[in-house]
Amino acid sequence: MPVGLTPPVAGSLTLIPGIRLGVAQAGVRKANRDDVLVICLPETATVAGVFTQNRFCAAPVQLCRTHLASTAPRALVINTGNANAGTGEDGLARARQVCAALANELGCKEDQILPFSTGVIMESLPADRIISGIPAALANLAEDNWLRAAGAIMTTDIVAKGRTASCQIKGQTVTVTGIAKGSGMIHPNMATMLGYVAIDARVPAGVLQHLLNEVTNESFNRVTVDGDTSTNDSFILMANGRVDAPLVEEIDGADYHALYAAVAEVSVFLAQALARDGEGATKFVTIEVEQGRDRAECVQIAKAIAHSPLVKTALFASDPNLGRILAAIGYAGIDDLDVNKIGLWLGDVEVVRNGGRDPSYVETRAAEVMKREDITMRITLGRGSARDRVWTCDFSYDYVKINAEYRS
Template sequence: MPVNLSAPNAADLHPVPGLKLGIAMAGVRKANRKDLAVIALEPGAAVAGVFTLNRFCAAPVQVSREHLASGQEIRALVINTGNANAGTGADGLARARSTCDALAAQLKISPQQVLPFSTGVIMETLPTERIAAGLPAALADLRADNWANAAEGIMTTDTLPKAVSRQVQIGGATVTVTGISKGAGMIRPNMATMLGFVATDAQIAPALLQGLVKDAADQSFNRVTIDGDTSTNDSFVLIATRQAAHAEITSWDSAEGQALRAAVFEVSRLLAQAIVRDGEGATKFITVEVEGGRNEAECLQVAYAIGHSPLVKTAFFASDPNLGRILAAVGYAGIADLDQSLIELHLDDVHVASRGGRHPSYREEDGQRVMKQSEITVRVGLSRGTAQATVWTCDFSHDYVTINADYRS
């Protein structure tokens, strides 16, 4: 069961003017499941994205990058689940392009105006004929209020759809930010099979969008890990339909710019955290805060060393306060001149370690009390500077092994 996460209420997901979503059952991998989604954009929208840094990236990632770089106005996104179209070579590229061709023909636009996205099993041929056959149904289903169905239609091993929506006042106008994401395993985005799509009707200068999507990813999807595996298909896309009735935002220095950034960051962060809460087999949601670093990069090194450690994650699953495992992870994180005599470790309100050793007041029953919680904060002090960073992760349970052992069956 996901950790303190429930399915979104469709009524709470605000439509974004200038954008519609349609869902269909195309039978990409299994019959009778929503597995094909189309997002259609009205003219004038701006689109930007960040993608996996895995060098063995999937065909749709390669094609999406090409189409974004072409400079043509993006008018549609097509997303399939059940098949990642990764590790499929030249044939996979051809099939990703043929999917764009098929949707472009239906919408009477250029194939370069379509971005393809896939998620699912790697090294299997994408059944483009099923996707093409499912497109008319997806297009017939296009609605502005279809976010909840779209969130369901991009799931793989997720147990729940993930969607978040917020509204903010900018220049006297109500601006909407709504997004969906999917992911539960093979998650350590580096921009897993992680997909995220966030849209807003804000009037943003198109030149600002790429910087915004990167910053949002760095504060959200690039701060989570379930199992340390960076997928071949990670993609995070930000869409601005630019239909809100306020003056165009041309700089982040203004109050309006800061308000929009905050809303985009919040939606992105909640979507990323939802992925962790729904991690494959997860029973606990863990926040890892590292402070007192010389720079943010080394704080992230330490946070990820803790978040990736199978020994740490299994201890959390067992509610076993074997907390020396956390100190060991801090030590092997890769900071060559780290002074262990300055390290501080807290588990929620419990002071576990001080000056590199067990804190005099620490009692194992206090550690176990915290470890039994469904939400836990690990706080590490490095005493080297003023930088800090936060990462969100989960535990490893027996179910994680079962889910991944049976993934293709």
């Protein structure tokens, strides 16, 4: 089971007025499972997006970028079971077919549809199956369909992932609800992970994009399961634009900061949920790096540790073989790093002081920390005042099994 992660239940995800979600079973890869999701937006909605920086990005990512830049989206269509990546011009044509079919049903333009796919790479998208499922998805459109939608976008996820938060703006309660999927092939570098967050507010597109960029950097860009950046990573932020909802149009104003806090609460929860549900994960790990010259080098070192198979397998074994952490710090690529200033804590246990084993360190205490499901590593660099953190998980036998049998 996921590490300390409780899946959403009925009533836990608050609806966003005007944003309707519908789900269908189209048999994209497997029969009798929800695998097509349609999200319909009101005409007043604004949308922002960030996408994978993998150069081999999927056909739907390419179309989403183009469509977002050209018009106001009216709907999103998401399929699981097939990534439509590594499929060339044929993949683009099939994604366009899906967009055209949904546009025809909704009476809008093809470029007002944003397509998303997740699943197996380098297989032709079964566009006909997805198109055949669209009427069923539209038939059960509902504002309170977030829970079923969270399940419909899953692939190797064990549980659905969703969260609602709220804030006060101009005396009104603003609700933020989001869902995400992802378990393996997780190392978002945004700008297999998909995230959709909606806001009950009026937010101009430019402000919304700025908000999304900031939030992404503090949430999904701080999580990694295996260091593999997916071809399909996409994170979409939607504001319903309801006429009676409060307007947030000034970046860095009090209203913006209130909204940022709520969107960040949802996004950080979802990002951490990806690591907690990492394929076969048994440990959730927070890696904090402090006293850096800037945040970038703190993240660089944290990710070097988080990506180390040796560190991740030691975590699975609850083995305080902590020299592996020092090795990762050393090869992280900080050329002028003075290792004689390095400090390392595992939980509340000081392991390394001034680059060497702390004289009071007792391995049995570190072993007790390693047995926990939630573990925090703290590294001090002795170079400045910057700090940052990354979330990750361990590598278990099941990670290998799940990925070895992924297409079975």
